[in-house]
Amino acid sequence: xxxxxxADVRTESGIKIMALFFVAIMFLxxxxxxxxxxxxxxxxxxxxxxxxxxxxxxxxxxxxxxxxNNWTKGxxxxxxxLIDFMDTDCTFCLQAAEKVAQNSNYFMKFQxxxxxxxxxxxxxxxxxxxxxxxxxxxxxxxxxxxxxFRDKTGDDECGGSACATRNGGAHAFVYIDDIDQDNMxxxxxxxxxxxxxxxxxxxxxxxxxxxxNEKVADAIIRLTLEE
Amino acid sequence: xxxxxxxxxxxxxVVVGLVLMTPAGTSIGNMLVGRNPLMIHARRRHMxxxxxxxxTGFVVSxxxxxxxxxxxxxxxxxxxxxxxxxxxxLGNAAYNTDPVFGLSWGLIGMAAFGALLFITNSVGxxxxxxxxxxxxxxxxxxxxxxxxVIALLVSYEVEMGKxxxxxxxxxxxxxxxxxxxxxxxxxHDRGEWNDNTEIISKGDGENKE
Numbered sequence: 001x002x003x004x005x006x007a008d009v010r011t012e013s014g015i016k017i018m019a020l021f022f023v024a025i026m027f028l029x030x031x032x033x034x035x036x037x038x039x040x041x042x043x044x045x046x047x048x049x050x051x052x053x054x055x056x057x058x059x060x061x062x063x064x065x066x067x068x069n070n071w072t073k074g075x076x077x078x079x080x081x082l083i084d085f086m087d088t089d090c091t092f093c094l095q096a097a098e099k100v101a102q103n104s105n106y107f108m109k110f111q112x113x114x115x116x117x118x119x120x121x122x123x124x125x126x127x128x129x130x131x132x133x134x135x136x137x138x139x140x141x142x143x144x145x146x147x148x149f150r151d152k153t154g155d156d157e158c159g160g161s162a163c164a165t166r167n168g169g170a171h172a173f174v175y176i177d178d179i180d181q182d183n184m185x186x187x188x189x190x191x192x193x194x195x196x197x198x199x200x201x202x203x204x205x206x207x208x209x210x211x212x213n214e215k216v217a218d219a220i221i222r223l224t225l226e227e
Numbered sequence: 228x229x230x231x232x233x234x235x236x237x238x239x240x241v242v243v244g245l246v247l248m249t250p251a252g253t254s255i256g257n258m259l260v261g262r263n264p265l266m267i268h269a270r271r272r273h274m275x276x277x278x279x280x281x282x283t284g285f286v287v288s289x290x291x292x293x294x295x296x297x298x299x300x301x302x303x304x305x306x307x308x309x310x311x312x313x314x315x316x317l318g319n320a321a322y323n324t325d326p327v328f329g330l331s332w333g334l335i336g337m338a339a340f341g342a343l344l345f346i347t348n349s350v351g352x353x354x355x356x357x358x359x360x361x362x363x364x365x366x367x368x369x370x371x372x373x374x375x376v377i378a379l380l381v382s383y384e385v386e387m388g389k390x391x392x393x394x395x396x397x398x399x400x401x402x403x404x405x406x407x408x409x410x411x412x413x414x415h416d417r418g419e420w421n422d423n424t425e426i427i428s429k430g431d432g433e434n435k436e
Contacts, residue, residue, distance in 0.1 A: 009356070013348040021341050024289045032296035037320035044299055046320050069301035186321060201301055 035203065039187050039196060045204050046186045048083060048130060052174040053147055061176055066126070067202040074227045078200025080125040082107070082216065085184055085194040087132050088149040088158045089139040093193045097149075098168025100127070100193075103217050110172060122224045125197075127173040132184045134192065143177055150175045197223060230305040230313075230392070233290070237396045240283045241403055247276030248407050270420055274351035277407040281347045284400030285340035291393050292333025295323055305392070316391035322383040332380065336397050343369065343404055350411075354420065363411045370405035377401060 037044045045063070052061035063081070071078040084100060086093040105111045107125035109118035131149070133141045138160075148154035148163030152170045156163050178184055187196070190209050195216050197206040206219045214222075246252045252272045259266035266272055291313075294304045298318035306314035317323055317333075324331055346366045350359045377398045384390050414420045 009353045010345075010349045010358075013345050013352065016348065017341050017345045020285070020344070021337065024285075024337060028289065028293055028296060032293060032300065034296035034299045035301075037299065044301070044320075067301070069303075 039189075039204055039207060041204050041206055041210060043204050045083075045196065045198050045202055048128070048176065048183050048187070050130075050176045050178055050183060052128075052176045053143070053150060054174045055151070055172070058143070058177070061128075061174060063128070063198075064202065068200050069202070071200040075200070076123045078123060080123055080200055080205075080220070080224055081198040082125050082127045082220065083187075083196040083198060084127060084129040085132065085178075085187065085189045085192055085196075086129055087134045087139055087192045088141045088145050088156075088163065089136075089160075090134065090192045091159055094159045094166050096193050097166050097171075099216075100129075101168040101171055103127070103220075104171060104173050105169075106217075107220055108173065122221070123200075125220055125224065127171075129171070129173065129175045130178045130183045131175050132178040132181050132189075132192065141179060143179075146175050146177060234392050234396065237283055237287050237393070240279045241396070241400055244276040244279035244283070245403050245406070247272045247279070248403075248410055252276065270354060270414065271351075273407065273411060273414065274347060274354065277347040277404065277411075278344070278351055280400050280403045280407060281340055281344040284397055284404065285337060285344055287393055287397045287400065288333050288336025288340055290333075291317055291391070291397065292331055292337065294393065295331055295333055310388065310390055311392055312389045313391035313393050315389040316384060316387060316394060319383075319387060322387070332394070335376075339369065339373065340397075340400070347407075360412075360415055363408055363415075367405065367408035367412065370401050370408060373401040373405070 035042075035044045037046055039045065048061075048063035050061060051058045063083075066079070066081065068078055082103075086096075104127040106120050107122075108127060109120055109124055111119040113119050129150070131141065131146045133139055142156070144154060145156040145158060145163060148156040149158050149166065150171045152164045152166060154163060158166055176183065193208075195208040196204055197216075197219055199205045205223045206214075208214075208216070211219060243255070247255060253269075256266045256269075256272045266275070294313060295317045297304050298314055304314055306312055325335060343366055346362045350362055353359060380394060380398070384394075411420075
């Protein structure tokens with residue numbers, strides 16, 4: 001720069017552009033509070049979508065439709081969501097099916113006390129299953145098999161036995177067709193079954209992969225009742 | 228605030244910038260001569276146009292980053308059921324960051340247009356310096372490489388079946404800037420870059436443009 005007076009112009013321009021960049025970044029920092037999208041606690045859950053079976057037919061499901069962006073912690077009127085990534089032929093999913101049925105009936109407030117009020121007094125937790133087909137031999141599934149697993153009906157086989165004879169009662173929540181693994185890949189699900197508890201505003205509150213020693217029911221009770 | 232109004236606010240400077248870079252900008256130059264006599268020169272108009280376009284690209288990129296951040300907070304900025312819905316594009320976590328470093332496309336756009344703005348600003352101030360022509364070439368290579376990025380982002384939009392208007396505005400700014408750098412090279416080749424003769428001409432009461 002001592003001998004090259006032209007460098008002054010570039011330095012001046014460089015300082016101006018850097019100042020402009022800095023001002024823009026400061027503006028963004030002061031006016032926004034971005035939340036990363038991901039499946040770890042505190043991150044915004046990626047979208048979960050697809051055709052879903054609700055007991056009577058297949059309809060389009062989009063998880064984001066169920067969120068309340070203005071929800072604040074402690075607001076018991078907001079409805080939480082428990083996502084269950086499963087495979088109808090996975091042994092652990094078949095074993096967990098009974099517990100999932102109990103938990104869903106309880107936290108979705110289908111289970112009533114003797115006075116007719118829901119047994120669970122906390123906020124409603126809606127269960128949603130995303131049924132995938134793992135890339136493992138003999139794990140071929142179909143929509144009929146998903147229906148068979150959910151309702152305990154039909155002649156399809158789940159994990160080598162009739163779906164109708166799997167553990168526990170029929171499930172009363174929606175099952176999304178994720179046979180193509182789209183949702184599973186987007187959520188980077190490490191294996192099935194995998195559970196994610198989502199706040200009413202769409203933020204991941206808990207995941208089974210991050211908390212392998214905590215049961216789903218314990219996590220729901222601990223987190224949904226937080227003030 | 229109405230997003231379409233903001234969009235028009237971006238379209239106007241890009242169109243004006245483009246016009247200033249073309250022979251059609253002569254009439255605008257003539258109108259500006261009263262305020263700034265140097266606007267009589269095609270090169271000055273050209274660099275003003277390029278600065279306008281690069282600045283608009285920078286601002287619109289910052290705006291897309293702002294929208295991305297707002298969507299991540301759970302807000303709706305420009306959500307629409309039609310094909311034009313930037314919320315669906317900028318809010319899609321699978322596509323709103325680059326696949327290598329995971330940086331937001333808006334931030335990348337800000338850095339790219341910031342670099343272009345540095346080039347156009349520096350060259351605009353010292354158009355006859357030894358490095359000016361080389362910098363203009365760098366600008367052309369950068370905006371040319373930008374076409375590949377635009378192709379990737381448009382392929383994402385096609386996959387989603389949605390169009391982000393603000394992203395498209397940034398893409399258009401890149402294409403117009405590419406045209407500007409290319410035309411600057413043409414002006415160099417044709418000997419139209421130097422404006423000394425025209426200053427003398429104007430002083431003599433003639434206008435060779």
